[in-house]
Amino acid sequence: MQYDEKIGLLKKLRALKQIPERQLTALAEFLRPKPLADGAFVFAEGSIGMSLYFVSSGRIRITKLMADKTHKDLAILGPGEFFGEMALTAEAPRSAGAVASGACVLFELFRGDLDRWVKLNPQQAVHFFAELVHMQSERLRRTSNELTLHFNLGDLLADRSRTAPDFLTQVLERTDMHLEGPWSGAAYLCGADGVAALTASRGDPRFAEAAKTPAFAQDAASAWLDDLTFHVVLPGKDKPLGHLVFRAPKVLSKEDRDEIERALTAVSRLVSTGLEIHLTTNA
Incomplete structure (x- = not known):
């Protein structure tokens, strides 16, 4: 991927919109493009997380293995969104899997690379993490609404x-x-x-x-x-x-x-x- 193309794609990512181009250029050195074919796994549930991913194009399904061995889609993420953020704070097993839904391009950011960027750009890092928290809050609100709907519909099944x-x-x-x-x-x-x-x-x-x-x-x-x-x-x-x-x-x-x-x-x-x-x- 050409450098100018990479910067252009990064500017479209919601979590990076508040970062000036000079600091974005520094972060771009650490963000690695990851093209995926339809159905390719980004990571499996239970694998150890080491990086965060931004969706540049295409869609990603976040899936959870259920007790009956089927998979439930927890979310479908599109361009500008991110996932795998828990890997930035703890080296723990992934709580869900991530699969490409159609051809897509991601940007991968390893935890160690993020630490280096934060040390070089502490002020911009504040905006970056604030936007991540905001996006997480929106995601949690949507999940809460869905759970409430499922509970209300469950009442109807019982009658x-x-x-x-x-x-x-x-x-x-x-x-x-x-x-x-x-x-x-x-x-x-x-x-x-x-x-x-x-x-x-x-x-x-x-x-x-x-x-x-x-x-x-x-x-x-x-x-x-x-x-x-x-x-x-x-x-x-x-x-x-x-x-x-x-x-x-x-x-x-x-x-x-x-x-x-x-x-x-x-x-x-x-x-x-x-x-x-x-x-x-x-x-």
């Missing part, structure tokens, strides 16, 4: 007296409450023929009217339909059990879109389990 349409209506309401801003939403229940029928809608009346005619293919996967609308598939054994559609009140940043996609995709698995229970119980 088996609800019909499937009522269950989906309550899921839509509780999920919509956890999205920041006046989102709109619609819930669909699939019949035996796989055709989705509108069960409930919330928010903007214009969205509610448009929701009467589903804008997604019956066999589509969870994904953004456009800049504002995310489609959640509720998978069953052979065909979808239902669908949820959420529409944002304004265009979101790529970081926010990635975070919402990860959170709603995780919710889909929980809701699918609950919907299957309610369909079976009230058949």
Whole structure:
């Protein structure tokens, strides 16, 4: 990688934006570009951490091995974000794994190199660590919101007296409450023929009217339909059990879109389990 290209990429990293170019040039000497192919491991859960990583391009999935031997995505990080920061303070096993989601480029910063840079630039180091703490706080807030949502949806799973349409209506309401801003939403229940029928809608009346005619293919996967609308598939054994559609009140940043996609995709698995229970119980 050419030196000018490296400096240009570093300037786009959120944690480094407050650092003057002269000090950034000094830090650039220690930051090593690390290109990765899709599916490549940055590090495995349980490995000993020695460095921090900044995402320059592409996306990284932070994953955790669960008790049933499956992996759960804890976060999806995009350009400008960082991960592995605990390795800067302690030589301890990584609490989660990191995997490339598509081709990406990282910048790796070893703990010893950071110590040397801090000694040379103590004032700029204060801004650097303050931004890391701020970004960590935002990440923790998003995680707390997601845990609260999962707890609220878990309550619905325990109440088996609800019909499937009522269950989906309550899921839509509780999920919509956890999205920041006046989102709109619609819930669909699939019949035996796989055709989705509108069960409930919330928010903007214009969205509610448009929701009467589903804008997604019956066999589509969870994904953004456009800049504002995310489609959640509720998978069953052979065909979808239902669908949820959420529409944002304004265009979101790529970081926010990635975070919402990860959170709603995780919710889909929980809701699918609950919907299957309610369909079976009230058949």
